[in-house]
Amino acid sequence: MKLRFAPSPTGLIHVGNARQAIANALFARRHGGTFLLRIDDTDRDRSREEYVEALRTDLAWLGLDWDEYVRQSDRLDRYALAIERLKASGRLYPCFESEQELAAKREARIRMRKPPIYDRAMLRMTPEQRAQAEANGKVPYWRFRLSDSIVAWNDLVMGRSQVKLTAISDPVLVRADGTVLYTLASVVDDIETGITHVVRGEDHVTNTGVQIDIAQALGARPDRFAFAHLPLLLDEGGGKLSKRFDGLSIRALRQDGIEPEAVVSYLARLGSADDPAPLSMDELAAGYDLGRVSRSAARFDMRQLLALNRRIMHQTPFEAVRARLPEGATEAFWLAVRGNVDMVSELRHWWDVVAGTIVPPVLDDEGEYLLRALALLPDEPWDAQTWKGWTTALREATGRTGKAVFHPLRVALTGEEKGPEMRDLLPLMGRARVAARLRIAAR
Numbered sequence: 001m002k003l004r005f006a007p008s009p010t011g012l013i014h015v016g017n018a019r020q021a022i023a024n025a026l027f028a029r030r031h032g033g034t035f036l037l038r039i040d041d042t043d044r045d046r047s048r049e050e051y052v053e054a055l056r057t058d059l060a061w062l063g064l065d066w067d068e069y070v071r072q073s074d075r076l077d078r079y080a081l082a083i084e085r086l087k088a089s090g091r092l093y094p095c096f097e098s099e100q101e102l103a104a105k106r107e108a109r110i111r112m113r114k115p116p117i118y119d120r121a122m123l124r125m126t127p128e129q130r131a132q133a134e135a136n137g138k139v140p141y142w143r144f145r146l147s148d149s150i151v152a153w154n155d156l157v158m159g160r161s162q163v164k165l166t167a168i169s170d171p172v173l174v175r176a177d178g179t180v181l182y183t184l185a186s187v188v189d190d191i192e193t194g195i196t197h198v199v200r201g202e203d204h205v206t207n208t209g210v211q212i213d214i215a216q217a218l219g220a221r222p223d224r225f226a227f228a229h230l231p232l233l234l235d236e237g238g239g240k241l242s243k244r245f246d247g248l249s250i251r252a253l254r255q256d257g258i259e260p261e262a263v264v265s266y267l268a269r270l271g272s273a274d275d276p277a278p279l280s281m282d283e284l285a286a287g288y289d290l291g292r293v294s295r296s297a298a299r300f301d302m303r304q305l306l307a308l309n310r311r312i313m314h315q316t317p318f319e320a321v322r323a324r325l326p327e328g329a330t331e332a333f334w335l336a337v338r339g340n341v342d343m344v345s346e347l348r349h350w351w352d353v354v355a356g357t358i359v360p361p362v363l364d365d366e367g368e369y370l371l372r373a374l375a376l377l378p379d380e381p382w383d384a385q386t387w388k389g390w391t392t393a394l395r396e397a398t399g400r401t402g403k404a405v406f407h408p409l410r411v412a413l414t415g416e417e418k419g420p421e422m423r424d425l426l427p428l429m430g431r432a433r434v435a436a437r438l439r440i441a442a443r
């Protein structure tokens with residue numbers, strides 16, 4: 001078994017693209033198959049080297065290792081052979097119509113209530129007419145003559161699927177400048193690199209019908225590939241994701257401080273019969289089943305991702321995050337705060353609370369209480385019992401109970417209404433810092 005993820009390097013990959021990469025990687029891992037990363041860079045105008053690097057980095061960050069790596073731009077000679085073969089069998093035919101001519105024909109067909117597909121006029125061109133066109137300086141581009149048939153397959157996600165080829169224009173596979181289009185390059189690669197399962201987005205369903213036809217024209221058996229089309233992922237407003245707006249790019253999530261395990265766990269199960277849970281790649285792969293993926297579009301929900309991220313951080317040991325913590329942060333700090341933040345990037349604030357400077361609020365009505373608290377502040381050394389001892393003494397001295405005891409202290413010392421246990425924060429702050437903040441807040 002062999003699978004591939006085949007992105008075009010035309011922008012930063014987003015969560016929708018990543019969902020396909022994860023589906024391929026997990027399916028391959030589940031069945032002991034091979035996972036190939038293929039860079040579909042035949043479109044020279046839109047492909048950029050920096051995006052090739054970016055997608056390798058982003059996939060590696062997600063923990064998706066590939067067993068093989070292929071670039072379409074390295075395989076142009078293979079496509080040239082396939083082009084010759086299709087020309088020789090008469091399946092590729094030269095075309096000379098300009099964009100304007102095609103647009104005019106389309107409009108005419110719409111007026112005549114005919115489907116606006118290519119009319120195959122060039123297929124009926126005589127050799128003399130072709131010679132005449134070339135003598136006039138025209139260079140042909142090449143279309144593939146589709147079969148007059150319905151192509152059907154058992155989709156591993158969508159179930160029985162079919163594409164009626166007579167309802168589609170014969171696709172252009174070679175441009176006038178001789179460069180090959182993705183539609184052909186992809187088939188040649190899938191055949192020659194031994195791909196068995198093509199798992200990709202629903203946007204490719206029509207392509208699949210066409211590509212099965214091309215594969216057969218190149219000598220492949222009709223059942224050469226198994227197909228799975230996953231529904232597209234939409235943004236929170238139900239809009240389309242795009243590589244050109246990088247709000248939901250993998251890069252942006254990484255820079256925001258989200259854990260890769262959270263992204264993978266979330267995307268692996270989003271829009272499936274299984275609830276997202278914080279699981280390792282092996283655990284996810286063990287139960288991965290394309291049959292459990294829903295057939296309708298799924299929406300990306302940042303709150304769900306953050307909830308998962310929080311759960312993952314809660315389980316993460318100090319050593320695993322150490323390098324990403326603020327400089328000087330200790331294990332005690334990590335254990336105190338990890339259950340109270342959605343992302344590692346929020347830790348900066350809590351590090352300032354315990355080891356740096358914050359601007360504590362002035363608590364107008366609590367001045368007297370805070371000064372009492374200052375007077376009762378125990379001497380160091382401090383430990384996890386210090387908070388209890390201090391607040392018990394305060395309760396007895398002031399007659400206060402419940403929230404009225406703790407809340408003014410929390411706000412004065414952290415500047416926040418909520419947060420990690422004060423019991424854990426207090427020893428990290430130390431007496432001098434606590435005393436200074438009480439004085440400021442009491443003013």
Ligand SMILES: Nc1ncnc2c1ncn2[C@@H]1O[C@H](COP(=O)(O)OP(=O)(O)OP(=O)(O)O)[C@@H](O)[C@H]1O
Pocket residue numbers: 006007008009010011015016017018019020199200201202203204231232233234240241242243
């Ligand atoms: N919103 C989406 N949800 C799920 N999968 C998607 C989404 N958009 C693209 N894909 C899938 O991502 C994979 C990589 O495709 P590709 O690199 O062509 O992405 P693309 O976002 O469509 O980019 P481009 O605009 O450059 O064509 C394909 O399997 C494609 O079906």
